[in-house]
Amino acid sequence: MDGSLIALVGFIALFACLVIRMPVGISMMLVGTIGIYVIRERAAIPKLAGEIFNEASNYPLTIIPLFVLMGNLAGVSGMSRDLYSAAHSWLGHLKGGLASATVVGCAGFSALSGSSLAAALTMGRVSLPEMQRYNYDNGLATGSIAAGGTLGILIPPSAGFVIYAILTEESIGQLFMAGVIPGLMLTALFVVAIWLVVLRNPEKAPRGAAIVPLRERFQAMRRASAIVSIIVITIGGIYLGVFSAVEAAGVGAALAFVITAFRGQLTRANVIEVFTSTLKSTGTVFLILFGAFVFKSFIGFSGVTYDLSLWVEAQGFTGMQVVLMFLLIFIILGMFMDGFAILVLTVPLVQPIIEPLGVDMIWFGVLMVICLEMGLISPPVGVNVFVVKGIAPGVPLNTIFRGIWPFWFAMLLAVILIVVFPQIALLLPQTMFG
Amino acid sequence: MPRQTPSALLWVDRQLGRLSGLVAILGALAVLGLMFVTLTAVLWRYALNDPIFGISDISTMTLIVVAGASVCYGARHGAHVSVNVIGMVAGRRLTRFTDALMRLMAFGILALASYALADKACGAERACLTNNMSIVHRPFYYFLSATMGLFALNVLLQLVVGLYHLDGDDPNEIAD
Amino acid sequence: EELSLAYFMGPGHPMNAAVFTPFAEALAEVSGGEMTVQQYPGGALNSAPPRQYGILLDGVADIVFALPGYTGEVFPMTNAVTTPGVCGSASECTQALLRARDVLEQEYEAEVLAIWANAPPVLITRDRPVRRLEDLDGMLIRVTASQDAPFVEALGASAVAQPVNVINQNLTNGVIDGIAIGPSGIPSFNLHEPANYITTWFPGSGSAFVLLMNREVYDGLSDEQRGWIDAAADDALSIAGGEFYDRAAARGLQMAAEAGVEMIEIPEEERARWNAAIADTLSEVRAQNAGPMTVGEVMDLMMQPDG
């Protein structure tokens, strides 16, 4: 049987496995192993063992547990609450200011955490009661949490960028840097979206918090300085070339550890909470990677990427056309599938097609991650929306999804801006030291 | 009437829970170790201007412990991502069968992975050594094999429990 | 009969044009098209370069390109070619390997189709020019393989191992002071950008590369088919690999010179001082076991001129 045909059957089988709720990593492992067996029987068992071992011992992946640990420590030590309080004291009294503070708090926490779920969960627990206290519209309140949380995979550190880097062999440090300005831009776009919503419908944010005196605002900022220092040291260190991304993760985790201890928060319960949730998040990523690389290996054996790239070449598409087509596919897939799953499923197919067309893979990575963020909040399957639903059990899913749309369009605008002005993503990686 | 899970299955569940608790302790220590190794590497380089030759080999092998432990621990705590589209369009009448099929296949590939990792465990004879410190890979293959095996057993237990509760609610039903 | 050939560089890598494709073409020609090679570039069959040998033994691929230097302990005889003083150019180092080929083949549980080497290292620095032995004192130098480390330490510097894809960044920001690498690595990793000085001689010789074939697959072929393989994989294939690296080395140095990097030649009498500094280490290394022989015996075999 022709390799490309086998690959096609493989993809269909993979979707069948996903439909019956088989975990993404296991589905890819299963279909990948069978696919390799069909093409080259004796390679199946060695590849299954070899790819699992390769990814488990892949040095750059050290970043994942370390940054996850750092984010979790920031949660239990109260550092993430400090961040929200600071944002609250400066923005709370403005129109829709509590929602803006939520988004800004999420952006700050995103600079410590590589996961969108963690960002939505951590900031949501702090900010939702506050917005409900001031009678904010449920849709606006939950929407800002769900959307703000997605910044977790755009603003470094980001598990999404790490996985993208591992799959494409791009530099993790450069991808992290590429996410900084788009992340800040998207934060600003979210704030603008909130402002527009409240402008049209003032009853969605009926009243603001009392104006906080400047002195107290600065006090709040001083309390947040611990978390800000860690952010500056890790991200600044990567930009200036003082640390590699792995080293920054180690230093950041250690600093968070020291601060947590210093604040007397290293209680038995907190330690158990921090490490079990670190293991859970890390396990999520590793199982997906195990499967992804077994599957990627199958795709490699099938030779389908070579056939596809020849086909694309023969059609005479430009790089930009192909990129736009893929982004559209990502946005559609994002409605139904988990972001990591889309990443590991599509990148091995997409990269061999777009790289020869001269597409900058760092730029594409940023665009792809924003599209995946859109998927995190778009119906019917929006993982972040489900997380927010968990914190706000009284709010119907429909209300949350209705509150999402302004943010979804803000993301679309961000994608368009970065497509038109690639420098938004590429400026920092091109000027970083190294 | 919801059926009670038989005590034998509950006993198996407790033992698997105990084992994955041990694995989690090992994994947590490895995460901590990873942090210290990375920190040590940075400090030695900047403070003493004398890097430790090949220290990344230690990170890499520690990472294996983290990876194996976290995948295995995550399995008992719903950490592994699946796509629940079917749960929106079909009810328990269908999903009890698809879940059983899914778990059977998942058990198959996980058991195979466990076997493959034990069977393909290798050392110096196949150049399975770290680049700088020549740490032998074999024991780490065995560790990964054991964690994948434990994962497989958890899925097998869920399969049996699910079949037992075919007419009622599955305690391990995937929820959002 | 179609043989799969796995390597981890992209299909556009010049090594493909220099060795892999010539082998495939020669094989197709001598077999009258009955035996072909299907290439799997870019790590399609294996994403981790050090595992190339493992996937060959497992039969994942029929033929692999591998770097014995990744695991020096497993191929101590082949890696004797990196010892200082063995050879002075990629072609010389390849000749050295070919002289010892019969002995070296015993190290591999596979058929050696070709064995060649790159050019000996140069020392690339950014802030400190290295003209004399004393200049090396306290420098932090990235070496290619662990067996290079003791020599660097003997010269008064510290050796560090780092993945090759981060060395450009690390030289730029001063994480390391220098890189000892074959000059063909200059264009591959844009080392002429952070570099300001290149010391064109540094104690060390070539790193070995091998093209290996799975032994069961080879033994399973008919006599005629094995004859085709042997004809396509004669010494000329290895020699072409060495010549490729000499060209790549010259191009790398030229690129650096054009980028304004200062080239520092080490005169004979200064070289003698460096060699004296590593003499004790060298005799220790020579005495080490390398399979059934000592490193020194393998080196003598490599360095013995043809009769």
Ligand code: NA
């Ligand atoms: Na982040």
Ligand code: NA
């Ligand atoms: Na979605």
